[in-house]
Amino acid sequence: MNKDCVIVYESIYNGNTEKLARSMAHTLGCHLIKPKEALNTDLSQYKAIGFGSGIYFGCHHPSILEVVNKLDRTEQHVFIFSSRGAPVLRNYHEPLKKALIEKRKKVVSEFSVRGYDETGPWVIIGGGNVGKPNEKDLKKATKFLHKSFPQYCMPDYYQNVTTRLPVKENFVHKYTHIVNEKPVILTGDLVTINHNACLGCGKCKEICPLKVIELIDHKAVPVNELDCTLCRLCEINCHERAISLHYSWIDAIKVAIRHGKRKSL
Ligand SMILES: Cc1cc2nc3c(=O)[nH]c(=O)nc-3n(C[C@H](O)[C@H](O)[C@H](O)COP(=O)(O)O)c2cc1C
Structure with missing residues (x-):
């Protein structure tokens, strides 16, 4: 905050x-x-x-x-x-x-x-x-x-990550970014969570319709990023501003391909 x-x-x-x-x-x-x-x-x-x-x-x-x-x-x-x-x-x-x-x-x-x-x-x-x-x-x-x-303004440290990796099924990338000589831990690429800011309240986990986020060791982790529909409910509802979404038009198209045949939540 x-x-x-x-x-x-x-x-x-x-x-x-x-x-x-x-x-x-x-x-x-x-x-x-x-x-x-x-x-x-x-x-x-x-x-x-x-x-x-x-x-x-x-x-x-x-x-x-x-x-x-x-x-x-x-x-x-x-x-x-x-x-x-x-x-x-x-x-x-x-x-x-x-x-x-x-x-x-x-x-x-x-x-x-x-x-x-x-x-x-x-x-x-x-x-x-x-x-x-x-x-x-x-x-x-x-x-x-x-x-x-x-x-x-709240900084988006993911913008400073130079070695970004492609999102993988059932795998979450973890990045360490140094700010003022202190490490800032980020997990996820599409849905990036700043672990220094996350309080582990679990609101994002509760609110995500696709169950993309889990709490691991009292921190939110986007365990299922590929399922993210880019609805931004997690980002908007995080009072700590610990979550930021990063996507291109290709990711947006991929959402339609992945969920196109879904008939319900
Ligand atoms: C009693 C009243 C007086 C208003 N007077 C003005 C005005 O002088 N100039 C203007 O541009 N809009 C005026 N408006 C329109 C509001 O500024 C506008 O709808 C605003 O977005 C309302 O904000 P709110 O929904 O956060 O209360 C008035 C609206 C009301 C209800």
Whole structure:
């Protein structure tokens, strides 16, 4: 878990901002809290904080501003995010930005997506921004964080493995990667598990529909990688961000070939 960052968010309408906030928290590997909890948390302990909500009447939710107004004047990196109904952002972030600057926070970057909206004129056409934020928006959010907050994003050590091996039936590759003179143990290629981060909670094992993961010596191990359908449930639900999937279009085709004739789970 990334203890350097936290995200404070509110999402009162369609859960649009919640979807975005969850994805961002996943990229950073950090906690996600609501304003009520934030008011009872010492936010000065974090090096970086994300603040976001839907846009309601031209600005963020008042509870986000309430949290910011109660911050102390510690210098911290912050980012602002939102989901909105309007096609363009206009100056919707300005009140929050102003409040953060008054508290001596360094607003590093801002991000906004369009979110499903059925208020006002949108109701005539059955709602605007249908399906948003979608996967494409969430990928943009990930890119945004990697660009503006690279030092706070969860690293994917598998990218540094130079001697990757092809996935084999009933065999899991184990790699040792050295980070700051300490070994980081990784198992698996398609489904890679960082054993330094894994707490052995077993959530990934429980959630995987294809039973790809087993717990061995209190660590998750992808014992059956070739069965992985790339659904990403394990990756998304790992609070420690210990799991990352690595695949090419060939692997995606192989999923269809392997499971094409299946009639049930
Ligand atoms: C009461 C209300 C007021 C809104 N005002 C605005 C607005 O001023 N500008 C805008 O772009 N969208 C506005 N919207 C649309 C929301 O910002 C948009 O649907 C957003 O994605 C909602 O986020 P949420 O589902 O996380 O609450 C408003 C929505 C509601 C319910």
